[in-house]
Amino acid sequence: LKGREFQGASRIPSEFSEEELVAMKEALKGAIQIPTVSFSHEESNFTALAEFGEYIHKVFPTVFNTSFIRHEVVGNYSHLFTIQGSEPSLQPYMLMAHFDVVPAHEEDWEVPPFSGLERDGFIHGRGTLDNKNSVMAILQALELLLTRNYKPRRSFFITLGHDEEVSGTNGAQKMSTLLQARGIQLAFIVDECGFILDGFIPNLQKPFAMISISEKGAIDLMLQVNMTPGHSSAPPKETSIGILSAALSRLEQTPMPNMFKSGLLKTTLQQLASEFSFPTNIVLRNLWLFGPLVSRILERNDVTNALIRTTTALTMYNAGVKVNVIPPVAKATVNIRIHPAQTVVEVLELIKNIVADDRVQFHVLRAFDPLPISPIDDQALGYQMLHQTIQSVFPEVNIVTPGTCIGNTDSRHYTNLTTGIYLFNPVYLQPQDFRSIHGINEKISVQGYQTQVKFIFELIQNSDTDRKPVPHLHEL
Ligand SMILES: CCCCCCCC/C=C\CCCCCCCC(=O)N[C@@H](Cc1ccccc1)C(=O)O
Ligand SMILES: [Zn+2]
Numbered sequence: 001l002k003g004r005e006f007q008g009a010s011r012i013p014s015e016f017s018e019e020e021l022v023a024m025k026e027a028l029k030g031a032i033q034i035p036t037v038s039f040s041h042e043e044s045n046f047t048a049l050a051e052f053g054e055y056i057h058k059v060f061p062t063v064f065n066t067s068f069i070r071h072e073v074v075g076n077y078s079h080l081f082t083i084q085g086s087e088p089s090l091q092p093y094m095l096m097a098h099f100d101v102v103p104a105h106e107e108d109w110e111v112p113p114f115s116g117l118e119r120d121g122f123i124h125g126r127g128t129l130d131n132k133n134s135v136m137a138i139l140q141a142l143e144l145l146l147t148r149n150y151k152p153r154r155s156f157f158i159t160l161g162h163d164e165e166v167s168g169t170n171g172a173q174k175m176s177t178l179l180q181a182r183g184i185q186l187a188f189i190v191d192e193c194g195f196i197l198d199g200f201i202p203n204l205q206k207p208f209a210m211i212s213i214s215e216k217g218a219i220d221l222m223l224q225v226n227m228t229p230g231h232s233s234a235p236p237k238e239t240s241i242g243i244l245s246a247a248l249s250r251l252e253q254t255p256m257p258n259m260f261k262s263g264l265l266k267t268t269l270q271q272l273a274s275e276f277s278f279p280t281n282i283v284l285r286n287l288w289l290f291g292p293l294v295s296r297i298l299e300r301n302d303v304t305n306a307l308i309r310t311t312t313a314l315t316m317y318n319a320g321v322k323v324n325v326i327p328p329v330a331k332a333t334v335n336i337r338i339h340p341a342q343t344v345v346e347v348l349e350l351i352k353n354i355v356a357d358d359r360v361q362f363h364v365l366r367a368f369d370p371l372p373i374s375p376i377d378d379q380a381l382g383y384q385m386l387h388q389t390i391q392s393v394f395p396e397v398n399i400v401t402p403g404t405c406i407g408n409t410d411s412r413h414y415t416n417l418t419t420g421i422y423l424f425n426p427v428y429l430q431p432q433d434f435r436s437i438h439g440i441n442e443k444i445s446v447q448g449y450q451t452q453v454k455f456i457f458e459l460i461q462n463s464d465t466d467r468k469p470v471p472h473l474h475e476l
């Protein structure tokens with residue numbers, strides 16, 4: 001038996017007992033209590049990262065004791081699971097997540113950030129949305145499938161990174177190199193970033209699922225001005241601080257070009273048009289005419305502005321050695337996020353033209369282009385699997401749209417293994433939840449987390465298909 005008949009006959013229903021539901025949330029709480037904080041490249045809580053490895057062994061025993069699952073630790077703390085399917089002709093896929101978290105300043109939180117406390121139906125703590133929820137949901141779904149004697153047809157990998165928050169070079173990058181050395185090519189990857197968005201667009205009552213199919217590029221750029229030091233009692237007309245500040249101010253005051261016309265947000269808005277009443281529906285259906293107006297409105301909000309252009313954030317500044325010494329050097333670091341329609345080279349050129357001052361030196365600390373745009377056509381297995389699973393687990397969500405991730409994820413280390421990178425967390429996200437990511441009072445509802453487990457439970461089974469996705473039937 002093959003294909004749909006096979007799946008129909010052997011499909012394991014995503015129904016969980018009360019005991020299993022309780023065990024699920026308790027397992028997540030335990031994960032939140034381990035303070036796996038990444039502070040910088042050099043500084044992480046290595047004890048906690050190691051403890052996390054022991055913890056997943058304890059709570060997911062079947063995953064670690066199944067003959068067709070190989071577990072490896074990579075880069076000392078990251079975890080790579082190879083789940084061998086029964087049909088070697090099916091190209092494998094990969095589920096990704098990370099278990100390091102950004103620091104949390106305890107005093108600002110309503111609930112201690114590493115308590116994993118349950119209150120009013122929510123589990124609170126750092127990592128509940130970014131991204132221990134995904135780490136735990138993936139392993140939990142697999143554990144539950146295995147205890148029901150599931151054996152996949154399509155092989156898949158699970159990679160759990162330990163340093164995503166400090167750019168993934170010891171975890172994701174090493175796992176990618178290892179998989180490449182083994183000759184692995186993947187049908188698709190699913191990682192963090194998209195969500196079911198609720199309340200992000202004024203007057204849109206309905207939630208919609210946004211699967212990010214590209215990710216912005218980035219440049220960390222250091223600007224430096226050197227001037228001759230001297231006595232502050234007889235200052236020169238211009239100092240290194242003044243010159244650098246003026247350059248930075250020009251950068252902040254000069255937005256990069258609006259790329260609304262060539263971006264994915266335009267597609268999203270067109271798809272959402274019918275959800276609005278007059279006149280918004282007409283405006284969104286006719287972006288050829290109203291595009292400039294709509295893009296000006298989008299510029300007013302920081303998140304939508306980030307979706308339509310390259311952004312420039314002034315993030316570090318350093319100058320001066322003593323109150324009465326003219327500073328010899330001033331340095332600042334700018335974090336630039338590149339829109340998918342632009343490149344590192346183009347943006348650097350624009351930056352130099354805006355600064356337009358030869359006394360300002362540029363040092364590129366780190367730079368990478370935006371991720372290529374992953375396919376979403378009828379034959380794009382990853383997109384279609386996510387779409388299908390969203391429809392069955394979230395029947396109330398009838399809009400699924402492609403988007404751009406405005407941050408960076410570990411998935412960028414895997415572009416050598418696949419052309420299908422899809423960023424989606426099957427979790428509802430409201431604007432205040434968005435602010436809690438890297439902010440304060442991060443939390444997930446118990447029911448939302450249990451639904452995430454259900455989603456992955458179904459996604460893994462859906463991905464066993466050996467059929468090419470069925471083309472949509474368009475209405476005549
Ligand atoms: C009309 C549509 C509205 C759309 C709203 C969009 C809402 C956005 C939803 C989710 C965005 C979540 C972003 C979280 C993913 C980013 C993860 C992250 O923070 N990564 C770091 C990686 C990094 C980079 C450089 C140094 C260290 C780490 C990052 O990007 O800064
Ligand atoms: Zn994350």
Ligand SMILES: [Zn+2]
Nearest residue numbers: 102130165438
């Ligand atoms: Zn993060």
